Amino acid sequence: MSMYRLQQLLLNRDSASGDKPKDSRSLATLLFRHLLLLFIWLGLWRVAVLMEYAPHASIWFPPAGLSFAAFLVMGLRALPVLMVGSILSTFWVDNMYQMQQGWQQLLYSGLMFGFAHCMSYWLGAALLRRWIGQGVSEGLPRMITGFLVLGALTSLLAALTGTQILAASGMIGMQEAGSIWLPWWIGDLAGTLVLTPLFIGLLSWRYPDIQSWLGGLNFQASNSERSGFIGKLALCASLLSLIMLLASHFPYPEVSFAVFFLIIPQMWIVCTESAFRAAISLAVFSILTAVWVASLGLMDQALVYQFAICVIAASAYFGLAVPVLMARNQMLQRLAFRDSLTGIMSRQHFFDQAGEEIRRSHRYRHPVSLLLFDIDHFKQINDQFGHACGDEVLQKAASCIEQTLRESDLFGRFGGDEFMLLLPNIDFARAVETAERLRRLLGDIRIDKLELRLSGSFGAIQLQQDETLTQALERVDSKLLQAKRAGRNRVN
Known part of the structure; x- marks a missing residue:
């Protein structure tokens, strides 16, 4: 078949299928x-x-x-x-x-x-x-x-x-x-x-x-109530009209600079309305300014009004960025304060908060205890079932334990599979009871891929008067090591 004939067939097929009207x-x-x-x-x-x-x-x-x-x-x-x-x-x-x-x-x-x-x-x-x-x-x-x-x-x-x-x-x-x-x-x-x-x-x-x-x-387009936006727009238009009328009746060029005060209601609109409504507000402000300048014969002050429009618009746009910057700061704050995997306190944030709490407890001579624990045989879980399973173990363990704690307790991830828990107003005996309760709680956690039940080893101490967090961590880490050497799945 010739190339010309093939092209004709393809064109006829396209016409029949409706591509040409499309x-x-x-x-x-x-x-x-x-x-x-x-x-x-x-x-x-x-x-x-x-x-x-x-x-x-x-x-x-x-x-x-x-x-x-x-x-x-x-x-x-x-x-x-x-x-x-x-x-x-x-x-x-x-x-x-x-x-x-x-x-x-x-x-x-x-x-x-x-x-x-x-x-x-x-x-x-x-x-x-x-x-x-x-x-x-x-x-x-x-x-x-x-x-x-x-x-x-x-x-x-x-x-x-x-x-x-x-x-x-x-x-x-x-x-x-x-x-x-x-x-x-x-x-x-x-x-x-x-x-x-x-x-x-x-x-x-x-x-x-x-x-x-x-x-x-x-x-x-925003689906929120329009009457409020229209009211704000009317207020801005009224204030602008008043300023322009005063500028036309009083022979003082300084009066025209009052237009810069309209940045306040414009920022009000920017911070309370959508980006599109903010753009509408600036457009109305600009158009109304041009109309008043032309109708009132204010061309001598026109550059002042145009500079005002540009300055107010620039300020309004940075006002639009404020909610985005606040959300970003909150996200960064969460990343700094919270462990990305488990959602509990990060190590540094725990140290900062625990240091303040220990100093307060020492000042008022209140007891304060510290727990340090880890998941038994966690490396084997990662090696046998994969790191995804290991991450799930850490997440479920942290979530279950966090739900049983008091608001005053400080719970953070020390690193790897190790967790730390500061217990204000808790003496050593009650700290051991808390550790035993958490140890049993770990055994009740079920992970689909794991055939064995979870267990954990705990070290528990009560801080001595004037003892720092660093010194306490050295003591409790030694206690945790003793619990692991004694066979794991126990409190020492």
């Missing part, structure tokens, strides 16, 4: 997503005119946040859409300002502006993905630090290259380019830092694979 639906879905991204980007660009002072230059530029998020989530697949958006916005600027430039010049300017904008945010997104990927174990704090640093550098690169390209294309003068790069940077920075997390959250619903590098953040 491909058509996938293509239509992909086209719809890209068109939606384009319309949203253009809509955000048009909204940025609220604080615009030159073509493509605004103190508040939301498209920067969408571009950064799109490159983070979609990679280079977002490039064609954002390039088209940059070109269309250039033609839109010409129509708005009646510049009367030729379409070839506008196309060139749009391509150059798109190149500067897309190159900057794609580079920042690629570096951020790499930064996060190299420090997966560090999670959210590393992601936030990288996002803030790279977000600032990326928006600065976009501002510097964008102003030079617009000047080279004749849309602005060279002198004007030197004076607007800072406001341009602040506008892109505000859009990037404040709105990128919100757009990541929205895009993550469609691209759930990015959850693996979000460092523990969950941008899924």
